[in-house]
Amino acid sequence: MTTVKFTLNGKKVTLETDISRRFLDVLRNDLNQTGPKEGCGEGECGACAVLLDGHSVNSCLLPLAYVHNKEVMTIEGYAETERYKVLEEAFIHEGSVQCGICIPGMMIAAESLLNQNPNPSETSIRHSLSGNLCRCTGYNMIVKAIQRAAQRGKGLW
Amino acid sequence: MKDISKSVEKIDAKEKISGRMKYVSDYKMDDMLYAKTVRSTQCHAKIKAIHLPELPKGYYTVDYRDIPGENFVKMIFEDWPVFAEETVNYIGEPILLVVGKDKAVIQSIIRDITIDYEPLKPTFEYTKSEVHYHYTKGNPKPIFDKHNQHIEYTYKTGYQEQAYIEPQGFIAYLEGERIVLEGSIQAPYYVKNAVVNTMACEADAIRVIQTTVGGAFGGKEEFPSVMGCQLAVAVHKIKQPIKLIYEREEDMEVTTKRHPSKIVMTAAIDSNQKIAGLHARVALDGGAYVGLSSVVLSRAMIAATNAYTIDHLDIEGDVYRTHTVPNGAFRGFGAPQMIFAIEMFMHHIAHTLKIDPFAFRMNHLAKQGDLTSTSGTFRDPILMPEMIKKACDISNYHEKVKTYSDPKVRKGIGMSWFFHGCGFTGSGEAKHINAKVKLKKDDQDVVHLLIAAVDMGQGAKTTLMKVASHVLEIPLSQIRYANPDTDEVPDSGPTVASRTAMIVGGLVARASKQLKAKWAKGKEVVVYEQYQQPDYVKWDEETFTGDAYPAYSWGVNIVEVEVDKATYEVDVKKCWSVYDIGKSLDDLVVLGQADGGAAQGIAYGYLEVMNHKDGKIQQKNMTDYIIPTAVDMAQTETHFIENPFALGPYGAKGAGELTLVGGAPAVALAIEMAINKHITKIPVTPEFIMELMQNDDR
Ligand code: FES
Numbered sequence: 001m002t003t004v005k006f007t008l009n010g011k012k013v014t015l016e017t018d019i020s021r022r023f024l025d026v027l028r029n030d031l032n033q034t035g036p037k038e039g040c041g042e043g044e045c046g047a048c049a050v051l052l053d054g055h056s057v058n059s060c061l062l063p064l065a066y067v068h069n070k071e072v073m074t075i076e077g078y079a080e081t082e083r084y085k086v087l088e089e090a091f092i093h094e095g096s097v098q099c100g101i102c103i104p105g106m107m108i109a110a111e112s113l114l115n116q117n118p119n120p121s122e123t124s125i126r127h128s129l130s131g132n133l134c135r136c137t138g139y140n141m142i143v144k145a146i147q148r149a150a151q152r153g154k155g156l157w
Numbered sequence: 158m159k160d161i162s163k164s165v166e167k168i169d170a171k172e173k174i175s176g177r178m179k180y181v182s183d184y185k186m187d188d189m190l191y192a193k194t195v196r197s198t199q200c201h202a203k204i205k206a207i208h209l210p211e212l213p214k215g216y217y218t219v220d221y222r223d224i225p226g227e228n229f230v231k232m233i234f235e236d237w238p239v240f241a242e243e244t245v246n247y248i249g250e251p252i253l254l255v256v257g258k259d260k261a262v263i264q265s266i267i268r269d270i271t272i273d274y275e276p277l278k279p280t281f282e283y284t285k286s287e288v289h290y291h292y293t294k295g296n297p298k299p300i301f302d303k304h305n306q307h308i309e310y311t312y313k314t315g316y317q318e319q320a321y322i323e324p325q326g327f328i329a330y331l332e333g334e335r336i337v338l339e340g341s342i343q344a345p346y347y348v349k350n351a352v353v354n355t356m357a358c359e360a361d362a363i364r365v366i367q368t369t370v371g372g373a374f375g376g377k378e379e380f381p382s383v384m385g386c387q388l389a390v391a392v393h394k395i396k397q398p399i400k401l402i403y404e405r406e407e408d409m410e411v412t413t414k415r416h417p418s419k420i421v422m423t424a425a426i427d428s429n430q431k432i433a434g435l436h437a438r439v440a441l442d443g444g445a446y447v448g449l450s451s452v453v454l455s456r457a458m459i460a461a462t463n464a465y466t467i468d469h470l471d472i473e474g475d476v477y478r479t480h481t482v483p484n485g486a487f488r489g490f491g492a493p494q495m496i497f498a499i500e501m502f503m504h505h506i507a508h509t510l511k512i513d514p515f516a517f518r519m520n521h522l523a524k525q526g527d528l529t530s531t532s533g534t535f536r537d538p539i540l541m542p543e544m545i546k547k548a549c550d551i552s553n554y555h556e557k558v559k560t561y562s563d564p565k566v567r568k569g570i571g572m573s574w575f576f577h578g579c580g581f582t583g584s585g586e587a588k589h590i591n592a593k594v595k596l597k598k599d600d601q602d603v604v605h606l607l608i609a610a611v612d613m614g615q616g617a618k619t620t621l622m623k624v625a626s627h628v629l630e631i632p633l634s635q636i637r638y639a640n641p642d643t644d645e646v647p648d649s650g651p652t653v654a655s656r657t658a659m660i661v662g663g664l665v666a667r668a669s670k671q672l673k674a675k676w677a678k679g680k681e682v683v684v685y686e687q688y689q690q691p692d693y694v695k696w697d698e699e700t701f702t703g704d705a706y707p708a709y710s711w712g713v714n715i716v717e718v719e720v721d722k723a724t725y726e727v728d729v730k731k732c733w734s735v736y737d738i739g740k741s742l743d744d745l746v747v748l749g750q751a752d753g754g755a756a757q758g759i760a761y762g763y764l765e766v767m768n769h770k771d772g773k774i775q776q777k778n779m780t781d782y783i784i785p786t787a788v789d790m791a792q793t794e795t796h797f798i799e800n801p802f803a804l805g806p807y808g809a810k811g812a813g814e815l816t817l818v819g820g821a822p823a824v825a826l827a828i829e830m831a832i833n834k835h836i837t838k839i840p841v842t843p844e845f846i847m848e849l850m851q852n853d854d855r
């Protein structure tokens with residue numbers, strides 16, 4: 001048992017637990033954050049993505065120790081932001097959501113991209129989503145939503 | 158009244174985007190235990206002994222001896238055991254469950270279990286036929302004798318894995334004496350009926366509730382019945398809530414997949430260079446248990462002539478038993494294999510005859526009033542000529558064919574034409590399903606759709622609620638459609654076979670009409686509707702004669718590719734599609750189906766590789782089994798042509814499977830043009846292209 005401290009969605013968290021545990025399990029089981037999903041458990045699908053200091057990472061590959069002293073944001077926290085609202089509107093407007101299991105991860109990937117590049121080209125959107133698998137949509141309607149959000153959210157990123 | 162096709166906000170979008178939507182793996186209960194499956198490591202063997210370690214307190218094993226009823230999973234063909242008894246027939250066959258509180262302890266128990274096997278000789282070839290079907294149309298024998306120019310090709314297709322992003326899962330618990338199963342499923346009543354059979358109990362002792370499904374594509378049609386039966390047995394024995402969620406590797410190795418196939422096509426050509434007669438021999442690899450394979454076979458065979466009319470047919474098919482993972486339902490259900498074969502064959506015949514493939518295909522295109530492959534009638538208008546023209550125009554198809562036919566250009570463009578029968582085959586809807594729907598208006602004047610149809614992302618909730626809202630002329634906010642619970646909803650059938658919009662939607666429309674007539678403000682009103690087969694639909698199951706489907710949806714896909722000269726990587730540039738799905742119930746919903754279907758169909762043709770070695774699936778996870786990413790997926794341009802079907806709600810027909818079945822031949826034909834070699838096998842991987850290029854003949 002070791003003490004791990006980090007910020008989760010703006011609040012300080014201190015945990016006494018085995019630091020080699022997968023961060024995804026800690027989030028889902030200990031911290032009630034079920035927005036991040038387990039699609040593959042091996043870093044391939046992006047369903048478990050969270051923001052770590054603003055960058056999208058796959059929490060299924062992350063040992064808990066790694067988040068010590070870092071800032072973590074899950075989809076639950078991100079859903080409270082202005083930027084989220086712009087992306088949400090765009091995903092609805094473009095019909096980007098089918099089964100939805102990949103969508104929280106897609107939102108995190110979109111935020112991570114727009115944060116670095118508020119004006120991404122279609123190619124850079126596709127590249128930045130290439131770590132997020134979606135089996136339902138064929139991606140195009142998700143790509144369009146991110147383009148729309150970038151347009152409408154000018155100044156937010 | 159507003160046009161129903163106009164899109165609305167998808168009913169569950171906000172919950173899904175925000176991560177608030179709960180999927181089965183998000184469920185937790187007090188005293189909940191976990192289960193994990195111990196599986197065969199042998200493809201065919203006798204189980205001689207199972208050595209269990211001493212189990213810590215609170216840990217259990219569950220196997221076939223715990224089954225109160227029958228040890229098979231009730232589906233079409235009754236050969237699939239809940240747990241293996243004396244023999245195992247594929248690698249990954251379930252033998253027992255280990256159940257307990259801590260996953261790590263379960264793992265260590267499993268590590269300590271040893272099983273002694275006596276290996277038996279396995280079969281992996283198409284030798285042991287379990288199901289054989291045969292039908293004819295016209296008089297094929299004399300036609301084949303008369304026209305002695307025969308052209309024959311053999312086509313092969315590989316496995317395809319559904320690869321839904323949410324793995325299979327259930328949670329089960331007791332409610333008094335009753336067993337409740339909640340899970341990620343497409344067919345609540347399939348699970349319920351199978352569990353009733355395995356538990357040898359009364360129907361009302363079992364309750365099945367669908368949890369929000371994170372993708373299914375057929376993969377959650379029959380397979381969940383296997384897990385449901387196992388879990389019901391476990392809960393009955395242990396009497397505590399138990400959760401069973403597959404990990405990706407397990408899901409990939411042991412769940413049903415699209416059947417690999419081998420299809421031999423022979424055509425008799427007449428003096429006008431038309432196909433006078435067609436023979437097709439279809440072989441499907443059923444895997445270790447037949448399950449639904451016979452139904453997949455019949456759909457494949459019925460699709461033998463695809464969108465063409467050929468007067469004389471002799472169509473045969475078999476499901477072969479092999480010592481591999483059982484294959485089963487996957488969006489398209491036999492049609493993708495057959496449509497790949499016939500679309501390639503039409504081109505290969507034209508090449509052999511040295512005539513223009515486009516003109517040759519146009520000469521055979523089915524028209525309204527023609528007889529179908531099974532001698533039924535295409536009753537409704539067929540708009541294919543107009544759809545083909547549109548697809549050619551928007552893609553500049555004919556120009557590109559000219560340019561890309563130059564063998565130095567490594568680009569290609571391929572076009573597929575196809576149809577898909579909507580609903581169950583033949584009299585299936587009336588005889589086997591007999592769908593019922595229930596609508597309840599409560600005393601607050603809120604209308605509840607009580608139907609067993611599952612929204613697995615395809616938008617069933619949004620579209621069916623729109624149907625009710627339009628008929629009743631009330632806002633969507635006054636309508637509820639909860640995930641089906643067999644305690645609340647009648648059996649409106651499984652969510653499969655492109656039947657939900659047309660059949661269940663049609664019933665919802667009728668029930669809404671009835672409710673509108675009986676509407677009494679502030680009072681509870683309940684109405685029911687039941688499926689009635691249109692009188693004109695006649696089907697003989699034995700001989701495969703008559704109307705196989707009440708309606709057909711139609712489509713055209715055009716795919717453009719570029720093949721790298723050095724690596725033979727295929728770059729899919731763009732996909733143009735035109736569809737006739739009757740009438741769209743929501744433009745964005747059907748566009749989503751079109752894009753997703755194209756992604757899966759095209760990838761089936763060139764990208765998705767799955768195979769087995771001595772019965773062991775070689776692709777362990779999403780790293781090995783490649784599905785398209787946002788980078789692989791081409792841009793799409795999709796158009797829908799309205800052609801309302803009289804019996805569908807607002808004219809709607811099926812859309813879910815149609816959009817997948819044409820992808821593989823379109824991409825394969827494009828690659829064929831780019832490399833100037835005949836392609837008779839999918840997936841067309843770079844390795845396969847290399848092989849073809851090293852081969853001199855076309
Ligand atoms: S679950 Fe983490 S990447 Fe798939």
Ligand code: FES
Nearest residue numbers: 099100134135136
């Ligand atoms: S919406 Fe189903 S996996 Fe993306």
